Amino acid sequence: MASDSKEDNVLYLMVVGLFGWLVPGGGHLIIGKNKHAIIIFVTIVLTFGIGLYIGSVGVINYVNAKPWFLAQLMNSPAVIALAQISKTGGYSVYARPSEIGQIYTSVAGLLNLLCIVNAVYWAHLRRIKTVGD
Amino acid sequence: MSIADAFFMASFTVPEIIHVDPKSTLWLLPLVASISIVYKTTKIPNIKALSFLKEVVILFGSIVVFMAVSAIALCVLAWLITE
Numbered sequence: 001m002a003s004d005s006k007e008d009n010v011l012y013l014m015v016v017g018l019f020g021w022l023v024p025g026g027g028h029l030i031i032g033k034n035k036h037a038i039i040i041f042v043t044i045v046l047t048f049g050i051g052l053y054i055g056s057v058g059v060i061n062y063v064n065a066k067p068w069f070l071a072q073l074m075n076s077p078a079v080i081a082l083a084q085i086s087k088t089g090g091y092s093v094y095a096r097p098s099e100i101g102q103i104y105t106s107v108a109g110l111l112n113l114l115c116i117v118n119a120v121y122w123a124h125l126r127r128i129k130t131v132g133d
Numbered sequence: 134m135s136i137a138d139a140f141f142m143a144s145f146t147v148p149e150i151i152h153v154d155p156k157s158t159l160w161l162l163p164l165v166a167s168i169s170i171v172y173k174t175t176k177i178p179n180i181k182a183l184s185f186l187k188e189v190v191i192l193f194g195s196i197v198v199f200m201a202v203s204a205i206a207l208c209v210l211a212w213l214i215t216e
Contacts, residue, residue, distance in 0.1 A: 035180045040171060047167040054160070056148040097148035100160050107164060111171040118175040 009127050016123040020116035022076060027119025031126060040115050047108040048075050055101015057082055058091030068102045074109035074116075161200070169193040 020027025025041035028034075051059060060083045062069040073079050093101065151157050169192040177185060 036174050039174045039180070043167045043170045043174075047164065050163060052145050054149045054151065056146050058148065091146055093148045096151040096153050096157055100151060100157075101148065104164060107168065111168065114175055115171065122178075 009124070012127065013120050013123055017116050017120045020112070020119045021074070024076065024112045024115065027116055027123070031119060031123045033119075033122070040112075044075065044108050044112050044115070047111070048105050051101045051104025051106075051108060052082075054104065055093050055097045056091050057086045058093035059098060059101035059105055060086045063087065065102065068106050071106035071109040072102075074113040075105070076112075079109075162197070165193055165196050165200075169196065 016027045016030050019030050023029075023041065024044035025037035025039075027037075028040060029037035059065075060069065060072055060079060062083045069079075069083065151160070166189075169189045173185060173188045173192060174180070177188065
């Protein structure tokens with residue numbers, strides 16, 4: 001019984017984390033923190049969008065900029081589709097726009113990672129509280 | 134797809150022209166703003182507009198001031214080494 005409850009808890013936390021990755025703010029939405037979810041969604045999508053606008057879709061490059069791509073991937077799985085578009089389209093970007101674009105898109109991804117961890121942590125705290133009651 | 138949509142999509146396929154000059158460091162500010170907003174969102178359990186805004190502005194200011202001080206210190210250090 002206790003084992004089932006523990007497994008349920010782990011599954012719930014994984015779902016929260018997964019939703020947080022699928023859509024920025026999704027994890028917070030699941031745990032009922034709607035204001036947090038909206039703020040996170042708008043901020044991260046805007047930051048990522050600004051990065052793409054400055055550097056073009058060419059800043060998502062999993063061949064020549066793997067470390068940056070790993071950080072960008074934290075935004076959403078949709079980044080994989082953008083990477084495919086970038087690879088097949090031959091969008092080249094150099095110098096300052098490339099740097100700024102990569103920094104914006106990667107920082108957006110790392111901020112989303114922070115939000116995913118935060119949503120999972122709050123979900124865990126809530127579960128502990130519920131079980132305690 | 135309308136012309137407006139096509140124009141919007143096209144703006145994401147061509148990089149902006151940004152020169153390497155002191156003005157380009159201003160691109161730091163929107164990034165610091167988003168870092169401040171997201172960080173404070175994860176720290177405050179119950180968001181109230183005014184207190185949240187105050188916290189975000191304080192963090193934003195702290196980061197900008199710290200970076201400006203660091204930049205000045207590095208400039209002075211570079212000047213001392215090269216002079």
